[in-house]
Amino acid sequence: MKIIIIGATGAIGKHIIAALQKDHEFITAGSKSGDLRVDISAE
Numbered sequence: 001m002k003i004i005i006i007g008a009t010g011a012i013g014k015h016i017i018a019a020l021q022k023d024h025e026f027i028t029a030g031s032k033s034g035d036l037r038v039d040i041s042a043e
């Protein structure tokens with residue numbers, strides 16, 4: 001499965017990728033890092 005991970009470079013994101021990378025493909029996203037730039041802040 002192809003999965004978009006917002007916050008992939010963070011502490012939790014790194015663990016999620018490590019746990020799932022064997023079986024899945026990732027697109028990483030963050031406000032300053034990753035394959036895609038997204039800002040999910042509420043303000």
Ligand SMILES: NC(=O)c1ccc[n+]([C@@H]2O[C@H](COP(=O)([O-])OP(=O)(O)OC[C@H]3O[C@@H](n4cnc5c(N)ncnc54)[C@H](OP(=O)(O)O)[C@@H]3O)[C@@H](O)[C@H]2O)c1
Pocket residue numbers: 006007008009010011012013029030031032033034038039040041
């Ligand atoms: N670590 C814990 O033990 C823990 C426990 C309970 C809850 N949480 C919550 O889980 C979330 C992630 O925690 P974490 O420890 O992994 O944080 P972290 O290490 O600071 O990583 C945050 C990640 O989110 C991205 N990010 C930050 N602001 C963003 C924005 N406005 N839009 C899109 N991406 C953004 C960062 O990349 P960029 O810098 O490129 O944006 C980074 O990849 C936080 O909301 C935290 O409060 C964490």
